[in-house]
Amino acid sequence: MPVPEFVTALRSKIGTDPLWLIGCTAVVTRGDAAAPQLLLVRRADNGAWTPVTGIVDPGEHPSVAAVREVLEETAVTAKVVRLAQVGVTRQVRYPNGDQTQYLDLTYRLRYRTGRPRPADDENTDARWVPVAELGAAGNRWGLSAAMQARVSAALADEAAPRQVLLEG
Incomplete structure (x- = not known):
């Protein structure tokens, strides 16, 4: 997994100490309301299926980062529809000892091309999955509870973003 250069530069100064970063989750949909599909990727680091996620670069607007990450990771272009959720993750400790905690901004995006x-x-994989396969009874894709909550927030027709104080 490539680590952004700005994170590598910070790590050279602070070592493995906790680092607060802004992340984005891009929940990309296509299709009609009767049978929508969701873009999922299979992460190379742990094999989990998730929506596209990424780190916001310094000075970059998080919605721009969401669109960029989708293109970089899947070759799909998409357009932001709305901010769906603002959440804070629990602290993450990576195998190399780095500690990070994320402010995650989850966006709903609409598929354009690709x-x-x-x-x-x-x-290692990227594909369209029927939203119907992601429900609690049929979650054959193994989305974590935190990812399920992000997808649920993105798919909801709510005017304001959901607020999650600390997600699992």
Whole structure:
């Protein structure tokens, strides 16, 4: 998994100490309301299926980061529809000892063009999945509870973003 250069530069100064970062989750949908589909990727680091996620670069607007991450990771272009959820993750400790906690901004995006594929080394697969397969009874894709909550927030027709104080 490539680590952004600005994170590498910070790590050279602070070592593995906790680092607060802004992340984004891009929940990309296509299709009609009767049978919508969701873009999922299979992460190379742990094999989990998730929506596209990424780190916001310094000075970058988070919605721009969401669109960029979708293109970089899947070769799909998408347009932001709305901010769906603002959440804070629990602290993450990576195998190398780095500690990080994320402010996650989850966006709903609408598909524009492209055929999903792993466009970089962050994922091993990318595909459209019927939203009906993601429900609690049929979650054959194994989305974590936190990812399910992000998808649920993105798919809801709510005017204001959901607020999550600390997600699992």
